[in-house]
Amino acid sequence: MKFKFNPDDLKSLVKKSFSSDNINKRRQSMKFFWKNLPEQIRRLSVVAVILFALPLVVRQLLIPTDFGKYGHYRASALDEIVSQEIHYAGRELCNECHDDVVEVKYNGYHKTLTCEVCHGPAFAHTEDDAIELEAPRKRSYCPTCHEYLPSRPSGFPQIISARHNSRKACIKCHDPHDPKPPETPRECKACHAEISYTKAVSKHVDIPCTRCHQTPEEHKIRPREVLPSKPHNREFCGSCHALDAESSEDIPRIDLFEHERRYNCWQCHYPHLPEAN
Ligand code: HEC
Ligand code: HEC
Ligand code: HEC
Ligand code: HEC
Ligand code: HEC
Ligand code: HEC
Ligand code: HEC
Ligand code: HEC
Structure with a gap:
């Protein structure tokens, strides 16, 4: 038998299935079916429905519209980052005016530290040297890296500050830009x-x-x-x-x-x- 599609057939089929009579009947049978399901299956199916629905809701409500424009990113984040104020100047800039310090530090024990680790964000200072930078002259500063901690690698130079010349500033004995342990007497x-x-x-x-x-x-x-x-x-x-x-x-x-x-x-x-x- 050859099936021939007739739009009128479809219309009457839809009408029939959505007639209030029919819907009621189906509702009844659904209710019956639902009630006879075991309790745990009913609960699980509620959970399953929520789990399926959640990503759709999240996608709709929470994911910004420009996500995905440049791959897995939010396109407008770029502009936001670019518009942020610059705080750090980086290594090279200091060289222009403080080449003496840079040179001293170049081969010392502190060569791996950038200037701004100790002096703080310095971009404003490089633009206008009237804006002063702090130098951490206080004794409490250096132990942030050098206080003895069992979790630090044992080769890292550490001191117990309470027992290490506890009355003087560290920079009285160690040059912060080229810290060497002073020579102890050898006789x-x-x-x-x-x-x-x-x-x-x-x-x-x-x-x-x-x-x-x-x-x-x-x-x-x-x-x-x-x-x-x-x-x-x-x-x-x-x-x-x-x-x-x-x-x-x-x-x-x-x-x-x-x-x-x-x-x-x-x-x-x-x-x-x-x-x-
Ligand atoms: C355009 C030139 C210039 C640049 C670039 C510059 N400085 Fe300075 N800096 C100065 C001047 C001038 C002074 C004040 C005179 C002085 O003490 O040598 C100063 C002073 C300082 C001081 C002294 C603060 C104190 O308490 O004595 C520090 C620390 C400092 N600069 C760090 C930096 C660092 C770190 C950088 C790189 C991120 C930098 N500077 C880049 C010109 C500059
Ligand atoms: C380990 C921390 C530390 C680092 C890293 C460091 N400094 Fe300093 N800096 C200090 C301290 C502490 C002083 C204060 C020294 C003093 O008063 O004798 C100081 C003083 C200065 C001064 C004031 C003048 C002087 O020579 O005493 C300048 C300029 C300076 N630093 C620039 C720099 C630059 C440029 C760099 C990077 C090449 C740098 N510092 C890296 C801790 C540091
Ligand atoms: C951000 C961490 C940091 C800060 C802050 C810091 N240091 Fe250091 N220090 C280091 C590192 C890293 C070394 C090199 C360790 C190595 O060579 O294994 C070092 C080495 C030293 C040494 C050489 C020890 C040796 O091996 O003989 C001395 C002395 C020293 N620092 C003193 C100071 C003083 C004084 C200050 C404060 C002005 C200071 N440090 C601040 C990280 C730091
Ligand atoms: C009165 C001088 C003096 C003062 C102040 C001082 N030190 Fe020292 N520091 C020394 C001497 C001397 C040595 C070398 C000891 C040795 O050879 O055994 C040394 C060694 C060190 C070492 C190397 C330890 C090692 O095991 O390699 C570090 C790190 C250090 N000092 C950090 C500091 C810090 C941080 C401060 C401030 C809290 C400080 N020192 C204050 C004199 C001083
Ligand atoms: C930088 C300081 C210093 C110098 C320099 C020094 N010593 Fe010592 N010596 C010590 C310390 C600290 C001890 C350990 C004391 C302890 O652990 O009770 C010690 C311990 C000793 C001990 C005892 C060892 C043991 O098993 O009990 C002898 C022996 C000794 N030293 C001989 C010498 C001789 C010889 C010289 C010179 C060639 C010398 N020391 C140089 C600081 C020094
Ligand atoms: C004639 C050999 C001799 C000479 C020279 C000598 N010692 Fe000793 N020393 C000893 C003997 C033996 C001991 C004790 C060993 C023991 O108790 O196990 C000792 C012990 C020590 C101790 C351990 C602490 C103590 O008082 O028992 C130190 C530190 C020490 N000597 C340092 C020195 C120094 C520094 C010199 C040089 C000024 C020196 N010694 C010269 C033989 C000597
Ligand atoms: C139980 C303690 C004791 C022991 C251990 C001891 N002596 Fe003596 N030693 C003495 C007495 C006491 C005298 C002084 C009286 C004497 O000459 O017998 C003396 C005397 C000496 C004299 C001086 C001898 C002279 O003719 O002037 C020397 C040298 C000497 N001892 C070295 C040593 C040597 C080296 C050792 C280890 C091999 C040692 N003693 C072990 C107690 C001891
Ligand atoms: C390098 C050689 C040498 C060594 C090693 C040595 N002594 Fe001596 N000892 C001497 C000399 C030299 C005298 C001093 C002689 C004098 O001036 O009367 C002396 C003196 C003494 C005296 C004093 C004797 C007296 O008559 O007053 C005693 C005790 C003594 N030594 C014990 C020891 C002991 C114990 C040891 C081992 C720890 C030791 N000696 C290691 C060379 C040595």
Whole structure:
């Protein structure tokens, strides 16, 4: 059988299906169908309908009309950003007037920091140098990066500010544009004053500290982490004081095997001020 489309047929079909009689009938059967569905399915279908409807509503109400003009962006955002006031000048501009500072900073420890990290947004200042910039001279500033925190990488230079020259500004000792830790004194005496003065009046005065303590250079820079050696047996003192020691004549001798052999020498003789009575 060949189907032939007749517009009148369609009209009467539509009329029939939307006749109030028919609609009522369908409503009834829908109601019946809905009521007989299990409770959880009914609830779930309400949720499903909301989930389907939500994106449509959001799309209609919330997505700006110019979204999508340049791909996944809101076209008017560009104009808004362009019209914002400029605050930061960037690295290069400072060079025009402060090349001396730029040069000092160039190879220092702070070379990776931009000027404006510390001096704040400087664009206005580059336009008109009467507009002054702040320099963070206060002691409280530098610890924002240098205070000891367990979460910082251990190689990063950190201090405990309460224990690090707590009365002076950091810039009294460190140039902020080229911060170097100032040289600490390098002789033993600078840090071990009491021992040095004691030894200076002792019979061991002529023996250099390093004859008894092998001291790595690093000890003078990180003294608590890198420690010198200490004598650890009787034979060490015996190298000068034993009867058969190959040392100069006037050194008092003991018999290493007889003289209080159960103890280490420095349990009785303070090595920095040795006495024999
Ligand atoms: C057009 C020239 C010019 C440019 C560009 C410029 N400055 Fe200045 N700046 C000056 C002048 C002039 C002074 C005031 C005289 C002085 O102290 O050297 C000054 C002073 C300063 C001071 C001193 C503030 C104080 O308390 O002593 C700082 C900090 C400073 N500028 C930082 C910057 C930084 C950072 C930049 C780059 C973003 C910059 N300047 C760019 C001209 C300029
Ligand atoms: C680590 C933070 C820090 C950085 C980074 C820094 N400064 Fe400074 N700057 C300071 C401090 C602190 C002072 C104050 C120094 C003082 O009073 O002795 C200062 C002072 C100045 C001064 C005043 C004059 C002088 O030399 O003391 C100028 C100009 C200046 N800085 C420019 C710059 C420029 C340009 C840069 C980037 C090349 C820069 N600063 C980077 C902290 C910083
Ligand atoms: C924005 C973070 C930041 C601020 C603020 C800052 N520094 Fe630094 N500092 C650094 C970085 C990064 C280094 C280089 C670390 C490295 O080389 O591993 C450094 C290195 C140093 C060093 C060298 C330590 C060493 O390794 O021997 C000193 C000293 C120092 N800063 C002092 C200061 C002082 C003083 C101030 C305040 C004027 C200051 N810093 C402000 C980040 C900062
Ligand atoms: C009186 C001088 C003085 C003052 C003030 C001072 N320091 Fe130091 N700082 C030193 C000396 C000296 C050393 C080197 C210590 C060493 O070699 O063990 C040092 C080392 C450092 C180091 C390197 C630490 C490391 O482990 O490499 C940093 C970072 C530092 N200081 C930051 C600061 C900061 C931040 C301030 C202010 C809160 C400050 N200093 C104030 C004298 C000072
Ligand atoms: C910058 C300061 C400084 C200098 C310079 C210095 N020391 Fe020390 N030394 C220390 C500190 C701090 C300690 C650790 C004290 C502690 O941990 O109780 C120490 C510890 C020692 C110890 C004890 C090691 C241990 O295991 O207990 C000896 C030995 C020593 N130093 C010898 C020397 C000699 C020798 C020199 C010179 C060649 C010297 N030091 C230079 C600061 C210094
Ligand atoms: C004759 C060898 C000798 C000489 C020289 C000597 N020491 Fe010692 N030192 C010792 C002995 C031994 C000990 C104790 C080791 C022990 O207790 O385990 C010691 C201990 C130390 C300690 C650890 C703290 C203490 O008081 O016990 C320090 C710090 C120290 N010496 C520094 C020095 C310094 C600085 C000099 C130079 C001024 C020096 N020593 C010279 C033999 C020597
Ligand atoms: C480098 C050689 C040398 C070494 C090592 C050495 N001494 Fe001495 N010691 C001497 C000399 C030199 C005298 C001083 C002699 C004098 O002037 O009467 C002396 C004196 C003494 C005296 C004093 C003796 C007296 O008659 O008053 C005692 C005790 C002593 N040493 C103990 C030690 C002990 C303990 C050690 C090991 C920690 C030690 N010595 C390591 C060279 C050494
Ligand atoms: C139990 C404590 C004790 C110990 C340990 C000890 N001594 Fe003595 N030492 C003494 C006394 C006490 C004297 C002085 C009386 C004497 O001559 O016996 C003395 C004397 C000395 C003298 C001077 C000898 C003289 O003829 O003038 C030297 C040198 C000496 N000791 C070195 C050492 C050396 C080196 C060691 C380690 C090998 C050591 N002593 C271990 C207690 C001790």
